[in-house]
Amino acid sequence: MWNTTSRLSQWLPASTLLFLAACSSPSGPASAPARMEGAVSTVHSPGRKLTLKFGLSADGQPTYQLQFGSKTVVQPSRLGLLLQNQPGLDQDFTIARLDSSQHDDTWAPVWGEVKSIRNHYKELAATLTQEAKGDQKARRLVVRFRLYDDGLGFRYEFPAQPGLTYFTVQDERTEFNLPADHKAFWIPGDYDSNEYAYVTSRLSEVDTAPIEVIQQKAAPHTVQTPLMLKSDDGLYVNIHEAALVNYPAIMLNVDTKGFGLSSQLVPDATGAKAYLQAPEHTPWRTIVVADNAPAVLASKLILNLNEPTTLTETSWIKPQKFVGVWWEMHVNKAGWNYADTSNIKLAGTDWTKLKPTGRHGANTANVKRYIDFAARHGLQSVLVEGWNVGWEDWAGNWKEEVFDFVTPYPDFNVTELQQYAASKGVKLMMHHETSSAVTNYERRQEEALRFMKQHGYDAVKTGYVGRIIPRGEHHDGQWMVNHYNRTAANMARQQIVVDMHEAVRPTGLHRTYPNWLASEAARGNEFNAWSSGNPPEHETILPFTRLMGGPMDYTPGIFQIQLESWNPGWNKGRQVHTTLTKQLALYVTLYSPLQMAADLPEAYNQHLDAFQFIKDVPVDWDDTRILLAEPGEFITTARKAKGKDEWYLGSITDENAREQTVKLDFLTPGVQYQATIYADAADASWDDNPMAYQIRRQPVDRNTVLPLKLAAGGGTAVSIKPVSK
Numbered sequence: 174m175w176n177t178t179s180r181l182s183q184w185l186p187a188s189t190l191l192f193l194a195a196c197s198s199p200s201g202p203a204s205a206p207a208r209m210e211g212a213v214s215t216v217h218s219p220g221r222k223l224t225l226k227f228g229l230s231a232d233g234q235p236t237y238q239l240q241f242g243s244k245t246v247v248q249p250s251r252l253g254l255l256l257q258n259q260p261g262l263d264q265d266f267t268i269a270r271l272d273s274s275q276h277d278d279t280w281a282p283v284w285g286e287v288k289s290i291r292n293h294y295k296e297l298a299a300t301l302t303q304e305a306k307g308d309q310k311a312r313r314l315v316v317r318f319r320l321y322d323d324g325l326g327f328r329y330e331f332p333a334q335p336g337l338t339y340f341t342v343q344d345e346r347t348e349f350n351l352p353a354d355h356k357a358f359w360i361p362g363d364y365d366s367n368e369y370a371y372v373t374s375r376l377s378e379v380d381t382a383p384i385e386v387i388q389q390k391a392a393p394h395t396v397q398t399p400l401m402l403k404s405d406d407g408l409y410v411n412i413h414e415a416a417l418v419n420y421p422a423i424m425l426n427v428d429t430k431g432f433g434l435s436s437q438l439v440p441d442a443t444g445a446k447a448y449l450q451a452p453e454h455t456p457w458r459t460i461v462v463a464d465n466a467p468a469v470l471a472s473k474l475i476l477n478l479n480e481p482t483t484l485t486e487t488s489w490i491k492p493q494k495f496v497g498v499w500w501e502m503h504v505n506k507a508g509w510n511y512a513d514t515s516n517i518k519l520a521g522t523d524w525t526k527l528k529p530t531g532r533h534g535a536n537t538a539n540v541k542r543y544i545d546f547a548a549r550h551g552l553q554s555v556l557v558e559g560w561n562v563g564w565e566d567w568a569g570n571w572k573e574e575v576f577d578f579v580t581p582y583p584d585f586n587v588t589e590l591q592q593y594a595a596s597k598g599v600k601l602m603m604h605h606e607t608s609s610a611v612t613n614y615e616r617r618q619e620e621a622l623r624f625m626k627q628h629g630y631d632a633v634k635t636g637y638v639g640r641i642i643p644r645g646e647h648h649d650g651q652w653m654v655n656h657y658n659r660t661a662a663n664m665a666r667q668q669i670v671v672d673m674h675e676a677v678r679p680t681g682l683h684r685t686y687p688n689w690l691a692s693e694a695a696r697g698n699e700f701n702a703w704s705s706g707n708p709p710e711h712e713t714i715l716p717f718t719r720l721m722g723g724p725m726d727y728t729p730g731i732f733q734i735q736l737e738s739w740n741p742g743w744n745k746g747r748q749v750h751t752t753l754t755k756q757l758a759l760y761v762t763l764y765s766p767l768q769m770a771a772d773l774p775e776a777y778n779q780h781l782d783a784f785q786f787i788k789d790v791p792v793d794w795d796d797t798r799i800l801l802a803e804p805g806e807f808i809t810t811a812r813k814a815k816g817k818d819e820w821y822l823g824s825i826t827d828e829n830a831r832e833q834t835v836k837l838d839f840l841t842p843g844v845q846y847q848a849t850i851y852a853d854a855a856d857a858s859w860d861d862n863p864m865a866y867q868i869r870r871q872p873v874d875r876n877t878v879l880p881l882k883l884a885a886g887g888g889t890a891v892s893i894k895p896v897s898k
C-alpha cells in the first residue's frame with residue numbers, strides 16, 4: 174500500500190526514471206572484521222558510559238571498537254581512505270603519537286530545542302605515519318576521536334605535509350561492524366533523494382531493489398544515514414555524520430550476512446568522491462548510543478561536533494511560522510504556471526501575450542487573502558510559490574535556463590504586495606525553485622538576493638527538483654554540498670534566512686549557519702497530496718532518522734484530511750494518513766524553528782478552535798523533555814516556550830491506538846496552570862474518521878498525571894499556560 178509514487182515520477186517521464194535506475198552501481202559487502210594487534214589505547218567517556226579502543230591491525234590498518242558498558246556497539250572495524258593515483262591511506266601505518274585531552278563547556282544556540290548545550294567529551298588524536306616508499310614520500314594522517322557519554326564522533330585530518338597536498342578521495346574505508354542482526358529503520362541509498370518511506374527490517378533483510386526509485390539509487394544493500402538501529406539487548410544506535418563540508422554525503426553498504434556496514438561516498442560526474450587539498454579534514458562520522466530511545470532524541474552530539482557560528486549579530490534571525498500559496502497547488506486546486514503552454518524560452522518571452530490557464534495560484538488577490546489570514550492570526554510570513562516566470566516547462570527537461578528569480582508573472586504585482594504585506598505587519602517569503610539548474614542559480618543568485626532585499630523579503634525557500642546541472646553531478650555529492658553551504662553563507666551575509674528543499678540531509682550545520690533554519694531532505698507531508706502517501710508510522714521514525722541532523726520543513730497542519738474536496742476528479746480517495754489532532758502534535762514532536770501552517774485559510778476557518786494551537790505553539794524553546802518514545806511506534810515530547818513559563822506537549826502514535834499517562838512534573842513548583850487538550854474524538858481514527866476531535870480544558874500543576882488516548886494514526890496536542898492571579 175505504501176509503495177512510493179514518487180515526486181519525480183510525477184514530474185519526470187518514465188524513460189528518465191528507468192535510465193536513472195539503470196545507473197545504479199553494485200557494491201560489495203564489508204570485509205571480515207578487523208583485529209587490533211599490539212598497543213591498544215582505551216578511552217572512557219566522561220561518565221564512563223562508553224569505552225573506545227583504538228589500535229592498528231597486523232598490516233597497519235587503523236582500527237576502532239566501541240562498547241556501551243559490557244555491550245558491544247561496534248566490533249573492531251577498519252578506518253582509512255583510498256586515493257586516486259596514490260597509495261591508500263588505509264594501511265602500513267605506525268602510530269607516531271597519541272594525544273589525549275578533555276573538553277567541557279556550555280554554549281547557547283541562536284534558536285533550538287533547549288537554551289544551552291553542554292559539550293563534554295574526551296578526545297584522542299592518533300597521528301599515524303606511513304614510511305616513504307619509492308617515489309612516494311612519507312605521509313601523515315590524524316584520526317581524531319571525540320567520545321561523549323551519548324556517543325562517538327571521529328574524523329580524518331590531513332595535515333599540511335610534503336607527501337600529501339592535492340589528492341582525490343576514491344573511497345572511504347570506514348566500517349561499522351555491528352555485533353548482531355539489529356532491527357534497522359532505513360531508506361535506500363540514493364545519490365539525489367531522501368524522499369522515501371522508511372522500511373523496518375533486520376539488517377540481514379535490507380534489500381532496496383524492490384523499492385521504486387526516486388532519483389538514482391545506489392546498490393541494493395546501500396542505505397542512507399541517519400540509520401537508526403535497535404539491538405535485541407536494548408541498545409539504540411544511530412549512525413550519521415556531522416559538519417558535512419567540502420565532501421560528499423556518506424551512505425552505508427550493509428553486509429546482510431555479517432552485519433558490517435561499510436562506507437559509500439556519493440560520486441561526482443567522473444566517479445571520484447572528493448577533491449581535497451591539505452590541510453583539510455573530513456566530516457565527523459557519528460555514532461549516537463543509548464539504552465533508551467528518548468536519549469537518542471535528546472542527544473546534542475551532532476550539533477556539538479559542528480563549528481560555532483562566526484556571526485556576532487544574530488537578532489535578525491527569526492524563527493517563524495508561515496502560511497503559503499502552496500498546498501493548493503499540491504492538491505491541484507491551482508497551478509504554479511501562469512500560461513497555458515509547455516514550451517517556453519526564458520529569454521525573449523513576453524508572458525503578457527500568452528494565454529493564461531485561469532488557475533494560477535500566485536495572483537495578487539489570492540496572495541492578499543493569505544496575507545490577511547496571517548495578519549489576523551499573528552503568523553509571521555507568507556510563502557508564495559509560482560510567482561516568477563518559468564513554471565510552464567520547469568521539470569523533467571534537464572534544461573539550464575528555466576528561472577531568472579526576478580521576473581514576476583503579469584498577475585503578481587511585486588510592489589503592491591510588498592506594500593500590502595508591510596501595512597499588515599506580515600513578511601513575504603521568497604521562493605527560488607532552481608529545478609536543479611544550479612549553474613544558472615549560481616550565476617543569478619546575487620541579483621536574486623538583491624531583488625529580495627529591494628522588495629522587503631528576508632526569508633527564502635530554495636528547491637532542487639530534478640537532475641543537477643552541472644550534468645552528472647548529484648544532489649549529495651561534493652560539488653552540491655559546497656553549493657548549499659556557499660548559499661547559506663551568501664544568505665547570511667545578506668541577513669536572509671533559508672529553507673532548502675531537496676538539498677542534502679542536514680548534519681548539524683545550523684550551528685555554524687543559524688540562518689539555515691530548515692531543510693526538507695526527507696519525505697514531507699506533501700507526499701500525502703499526490704502519492705500513496707506517508708504511512709501513519711512515518712512521523713514516529715523521522716526524529717530518529719532524518720531529524721538527527723537538523724530541523725525539517727515537514728509542513729504539518731493539514732486539517733482538511735480528505736483531499737477530494739479540493740479537486741474531486743484528481744484527488745479521488747486521497748487523504749493524509751493521520752488524524753487532525755496528530756497534525757497539531759507534529760508541531761511539538763518534529764522540531765523546527767520554521768513551521769508552516771500548511772493548509773488553506775478556508776480549511777482553518779472551518780476549525781478555528783483547533784487552529785488556536787497552531788497560533789499558540791512556539792518555534793523556539795528553552796527546554797525539551799522527550800517523555801516517551803519508540804521508533805516506528807510513538808513519541809511524546811514536552812517543550813518549554815522560550816522565555817516563558819508555558820509548556821506544549823505533543824504525542825503521536827503509528828497505526829495503533831494507544832493510551833498513555835504523562836506526569837507533568839516538569840512544571841514549576843507552586844504554579845497553577847490551565848491545560849488545553851486537543852485530542853482525537855473517541856471514535857476517531859486516521860482512516861475512518863480522521864477529522865473528529867475534542868478540545869477540553871483542565872487545571873493542572875506539577876502533580877498532575879495526564880491520561881492521553883491516541884486514536885489509530887492519531888495524536889494529542891496540549892498547551893499548558895500559567896493561570897494568571
Ligand code: NOJ
Binds near residue numbers: 606636
Ligand atoms: C518540491 C518541494 O518540496 C515543494 O515544497 C515545492 O512546492 C515544489 N518542489 C515546487 O518547487
Ligand code: CA
Binds near residue numbers: 180368674675693
Ligand atoms: Ca521535496
